[in-house]
Amino acid sequence: GAVVSQHPSWVICKSGTSVKIECRSLDFQATTMFWYRQFPKQSLMLMATSNEGSKATYEQGVEKDKFLINHASLTLSTLTVTSAHPEDSSFYICSARKPGLAKLSYEQYFGPGTRLTVT
Amino acid sequence: AQSVTQLDSHVSVSEGTPVLLRCNYSSSYSPSLFWYVQHPNKGLQLLLKYTSAATLVKGINGFEAEFKKSETSFHLTKPSAHMSDAAEYFCVVTPSNFGNEKLTFGTGTRLTIIP
Numbered sequence: 001g002a003v004v005s006q007h008p009s010w011v012i013c014k015s016g017t018s019v020k021i022e023c024r025s026l027d028f029q030a031t032t033m034f035w036y037r038q039f040p041k042q043s044l045m046l047m048a049t050s051n052e053g054s055k056a057t058y059e060q061g062v063e064k065d066k067f068l069i070n071h072a073s074l075t076l077s078t079l080t081v082t083s084a085h086p087e088d089s090s091f092y093i094c095s096a097r098k099p100g101l102a103k104l105s106y107e108q109y110f111g112p113g114t115r116l117t118v119t
Numbered sequence: 120a121q122s123v124t125q126l127d128s129h130v131s132v133s134e135g136t137p138v139l140l141r142c143n144y145s146s147s148y149s150p151s152l153f154w155y156v157q158h159p160n161k162g163l164q165l166l167l168k169y170t171s172a173a174t175l176v177k178g179i180n181g182f183e184a185e186f187k188k189s190e191t192s193f194h195l196t197k198p199s200a201h202m203s204d205a206a207e208y209f210c211v212v213t214p215s216n217f218g219n220e221k222l223t224f225g226t227g228t229r230l231t232i233i234p
Binding site for chain 2: 004006034041042043044045046049091093095108109110111112113115
């Protein structure tokens with residue numbers, strides 16, 4: 001299998017505080033993980049690509065100092081939303097690429113998502 | 120550059136009738152194409168994928184899709200809808216060139232099943 005978990009599944013925080021979201025690959029090692037953001041009734045937008053042991057690659061328009069990504073191990077990537085504001089409220093979804101499948105390397109396994117509400 | 124257009128934002132069908140969710144793509148490279156399903160407040164589940172093998176792809180839960188290069192389409196179908204099929208469906212494209220793994224998502228189609 002290829003299971004990806006996220007924690008927490010739901011979080012409420014006050015404006016100005018920081019919140020950390022964890023993404024774990026439970027039964028495989030993931031050298032590459034991806035973070036997406038999904039606004040209500042909209043599609044997923046890629047925020048950044050997280051590579052184990054190196055800096056994340058952010059998409060254009062995503063503030064790297066606001067959305068801190070750390071991929072410290074082959075099974076864990078974290079997204080920290082710093083100094084959160086109400087406009088950061090969204091559904092954050094991570095995915096992980098399972099290595100070793102050359103022809104299918106474009107398949108990503110998605111976590112269940114984390115709903116962030118900033119009050 | 121690549122893009123995906125899901126032609127219908129909302130589709131309603133009666134239980135037991137066929138489902139058709141339309142998707143057109145644009146890609147500078149030979150694409151890999153996917154359909155994902157998302158149930159409310161859940162992550163995404165892969166339904167099926169096309170990666171330059173057979174053009175008619177069969178997925179889980181009775182879904183299938185046909186890659187038509189001449190029409191740049193990858194429509195999702197199911198012969199008989201079930202209540203549990205009610206969800207949001209995303210068509211996704213990625214170029215097949217090495218090293219590029221970015222997925223481009225369509226805007227989604229919400230499928231409603233009428234009892």
